[in-house]
Amino acid sequence: MHVRGGVKLYGDCHTKRKWYASNLNVADKKLYGHPTIKPLQIIQNFVVNSSVEGDTVLDCFMGSGTTGVACRNLNRNFIGIEIDPKYFEIAQKRLEEVTLF
Numbered sequence: 030m031h032v033r034g035g036v037k038l039y040g041d042c043h044t045k046r047k048w049y050a051s052n053l054n055v056a057d058k059k060l061y062g063h064p065t066i067k068p069l070q071i072i073q074n075f076v077v078n079s080s081v082e083g084d085t086v087l088d089c090f091m092g093s094g095t096t097g098v099a100c101r102n103l104n105r106n107f108i109g110i111e112i113d114p115k116y117f118e119i120a121q122k123r124l125e126e127v128t129l130f
Contacts, residue, residue, distance in 0.1 A: 040078040061119050063093035073099040080105055094120025101127040 038045070057066045072095050080086055082104040088096040091109035093116055100107035101124065111117040 038078060039081060040074065044074040044077045057093075061093040061123065063116060063119065066093050067095050069095055069099060069102075072096050073103060076100060076103050076105060091120050092116050094123040097124045098127050 054066050054068050057068075058064065076086060076096070076099045083106070085106040085108060086096060086100050088107070088109045091097065091111035094109065097107045097109050097120060099105075107124075109120060111120060
């Protein structure tokens with residue numbers, strides 16, 4: 030961890046990148062029915078780089094719940110907000126399927 034401009038950065042060289050390139054997430058788009066779903070590994074890197082275990086992460090535009098899944102996988106608390114009932118139900122189902130450790 031080091032401080033840059035007053036912001037604490039966590040993670041390591043494997044989670045820090047200036048840019049990400051990934052294939053289209055077609056499988057998850059079909060599975061969860063969300064047009065802009067993000068790859069879980071990228072979101073997990075963001076969570077690792079910006080928090081520590083036990084922290085709470087807020088996602089004001091939860092969509093299909095990828096950030097919530099990342100938080101559960103990484104032992105973070107999660108608060109998600111989603112205005113669209115369809116996507117809220119998708120996110121809720123995904124989060125219920127994630128096994129807590």
